[in-house]
Amino acid sequence: MTSPFLKPLLLGMALSFFYTSLQAELPTKIHLPDLGDSSGRLISPIQEQALGAAFFRSLQAQLTLNEDLEITHYIQSMGQRLVAKSDNPAAPFHFFVVLDKRINAFAGPGGYIGMNSGLFLLTEAESELASVMAHEVAHVTQRHLYRAFEAASRLSIPMAAATIAAILIGTQDPEMAQAALIAVQAANTQYRINFTRDNEQEADRVGMQTLVEARYNPRSMPSFFEHLQQSSRFYGRGIPEYLRTHPVTVSRISDTRGRSEKYDYRQYPNSMAYLLIRAKLRVANADKSETVLNYFKAKQSLGTPQQRAIARYGTALAYLKLTQFKRAADLLKELTQSFPDQSHYVNALAQIAVEAKHYANAKRLYQQGLKRFPMNQALKINYVKALLKMGEPKRAKKILETSAHDFHKRPLYFELLAQTYADLNQMAESHRYVAEYYYQVGNTQTAILQARLARKSKPMNRYLKAILDQRLHFFKQEMRLKREK
Numbered sequence: 001m002t003s004p005f006l007k008p009l010l011l012g013m014a015l016s017f018f019y020t021s022l023q024a025e026l027p028t029k030i031h032l033p034d035l036g037d038s039s040g041r042l043i044s045p046i047q048e049q050a051l052g053a054a055f056f057r058s059l060q061a062q063l064t065l066n067e068d069l070e071i072t073h074y075i076q077s078m079g080q081r082l083v084a085k086s087d088n089p090a091a092p093f094h095f096f097v098v099l100d101k102r103i104n105a106f107a108g109p110g111g112y113i114g115m116n117s118g119l120f121l122l123t124e125a126e127s128e129l130a131s132v133m134a135h136e137v138a139h140v141t142q143r144h145l146y147r148a149f150e151a152a153s154r155l156s157i158p159m160a161a162a163t164i165a166a167i168l169i170g171t172q173d174p175e176m177a178q179a180a181l182i183a184v185q186a187a188n189t190q191y192r193i194n195f196t197r198d199n200e201q202e203a204d205r206v207g208m209q210t211l212v213e214a215r216y217n218p219r220s221m222p223s224f225f226e227h228l229q230q231s232s233r234f235y236g237r238g239i240p241e242y243l244r245t246h247p248v249t250v251s252r253i254s255d256t257r258g259r260s261e262k263y264d265y266r267q268y269p270n271s272m273a274y275l276l277i278r279a280k281l282r283v284a285n286a287d288k289s290e291t292v293l294n295y296f297k298a299k300q301s302l303g304t305p306q307q308r309a310i311a312r313y314g315t316a317l318a319y320l321k322l323t324q325f326k327r328a329a330d331l332l333k334e335l336t337q338s339f340p341d342q343s344h345y346v347n348a349l350a351q352i353a354v355e356a357k358h359y360a361n362a363k364r365l366y367q368q369g370l371k372r373f374p375m376n377q378a379l380k381i382n383y384v385k386a387l388l389k390m391g392e393p394k395r396a397k398k399i400l401e402t403s404a405h406d407f408h409k410r411p412l413y414f415e416l417l418a419q420t421y422a423d424l425n426q427m428a429e430s431h432r433y434v435a436e437y438y439y440q441v442g443n444t445q446t447a448i449l450q451a452r453l454a455r456k457s458k459p460m461n462r463y464l465k466a467i468l469d470q471r472l473h474f475f476k477q478e479m480r481l482k483r484e485k
């Protein structure tokens with residue numbers, strides 16, 4: 001999937017951190033001990049991380065993954081809060097949102113846990129969302145993906161990753177499904193990873209423990225299962241993918257209900273962040289902006305001051321989507337004045353200014369925002385985007401260089417670097433980062449083309465030349481492994 005930002009570019013200061021982090025991802029065949037190995041592991045932790053990273057790139061090629069850093073930040077904080085109270089707090093985890101209306105959540109190798117926006121919007125309380133995440137975290141810590149690893153062990157890492165991805169997301173792409181089927185047959189295993197009933201029970205039990213210790217409401221687990229069951233009645237095209245891989249039965253609901261009721265009852269208020277992110281996703285997911293606008297407008301004068309603020313925020317975002325900038329900005333100005341500690345409002349107000357092409361105003365808002373919230377990555381990156389639109393690539397580059405380390409493997413980071421260097425007329429670097437972008441989104445073929453373009457660009461220094469040769473070699477090796485059965 002090419003992002004709209006890169007389209008006009010389509011044609012890379014070596015940063016050494018990037019290369020060290022990629023060393024672990026060299027796609028080698030997974031050689032592994034027998035099932036009876038005393039460690040109980042089918043693949044080593046390093047291989048599992050490589051498989052996880054390849055799995056994530058495979059997803060990028062097929063799904064639209066969220067790139068909004070406010071959403072990313074929220075889902076990662078919730079995930080880490082749960083992991084800290086799980087059976088394996090030291091294990092690496094990566095949480096992300098998939099922009100997809102279908103109801104699904106999944107746990108892949110390497111602790112990559114994805115949550116569809118459709119599932120997020122089905123939750124009626126923050127603890128319900130946490131209960132799904134805790135369940136998925138438990139699948140990982142209890143190593144329920146064993147069968148997937150068993151299949152993977154007979155394939156190269158890129159092939160195994162693509163196969164697991166196709167299975168977990170119930171791919172709609174017939175070519176991909178075909179490839180997955182062939183690969184799985186080659187690996188002599190069954191097509192779908194259905195967790196067994198024992199796996200499900202264990203993930204519910206362990207997940208609830210985690211939920212309670214992370215101070216979320218255990219009663220949310222059975223109540224979410226009920227929403228899930230109800231939602232499946234309205235599903236025209238068969239049951240949600242999530243129910244295929246995690247079947248919800250009557251006994252499962254009653255078991256979790258019984259267990260949850262052993263805990264004392266108390267109130268678990270939703271965090272402001274949950275409500276804001278849910279409003280944002282609701283606007284993003286809406287088929288018709290008018291419908292979502294009316295939904296939030298109707299709530300503006302209802303409930304607590306907090307609920308009314310959320311309704312105004314949702315209304316403003318809907319106006320923004322409808323390009324009614326003045327109305328959107330008026331609402332957000334009020335919100336930023338009433339709630340000066342809420343970065344989401346500042347961010348939205350600045351974004352409106354950008355879209356309305358009021359660049360000087362946008363610049364002032366981002367600068368003020370960053371003074372107030374200096375660690376806020378969403379503000380930082382949105383400021384970079386705005387600077388590029390304003391024709392200030394030098395300043396954009398400076399800010400990208402100080403962005404958080406965990407941002408550095410994301411496609412958006414490479415995309416912004418590519419654009420920045422193109423604007424600075426440094427085409428070798430620009431192509432280099434376009435290549436990295438395509439590699440991250442699972443399109444290695446185009447990554448090779450871009451790396452070759454970079455290699456031919458002038459001027460070329462020895463340092464960059466060495467890097468590009470190494471990357472070309474790496475990409476080609478991966479292409480070979482992808483073709484392997």
Ligand SMILES: [Zn+2]
Pocket residue numbers: 135139195199200203245246
């Ligand atoms: Zn499950």
